[in-house]
Amino acid sequence: MTGGPTGESADDAEDTAAVLDELFAVVEDRKETLPDESYTASLFTHEKGENAVLEKLGEETTELLLAAKDDDREEIAHESADIVYHLLVLLSMKEMDLADLRAELRERR
């Protein structure tokens, strides 16, 4: 375990990557199998599902800014997670995936 520039260990970084990969795989699975009770599936099937995702991203970004202003770390984590989830749904809606995000981030290093 080596400490990275963010103070995260290599194990933590791998764990974060695994969590994102797993969540994206779940999103892709819901898109394909469309289970009735799935919130994710409802975003793919509803006529205005994409609008709903975009609205959520807007709302959650505002909530994140307010949480940051209030130094509310729990709320910052909660809103960040909501944003990441809806961002992954949006990538999937656009037939994109985490490789696109990785490529863009790597180019900036």
Ligand SMILES: N=c1c2ncn([C@@H]3O[C@H](COP(=O)(O)OP(=O)(O)OP(=O)(O)O)[C@@H](O)[C@H]3O)c2ncn1[C@@H]1O[C@H](COP(=O)(O)O)[C@@H](O)[C@H]1O
């Ligand atoms: N990560 C999420 C996730 N984040 C948010 N949401 C849903 O998004 C909807 C709207 O989120 P909101 O932030 O508005 O809801 P909220 O947290 O009550 O509102 P605020 O506190 O932010 O104001 C809610 O119904 C949440 O349940 C999510 N729904 C699903 N997932 C993941 O997707 C998986 C599959 O879920 P289903 O598609 O429902 O099977 C789950 O196991 C989770 O891992």
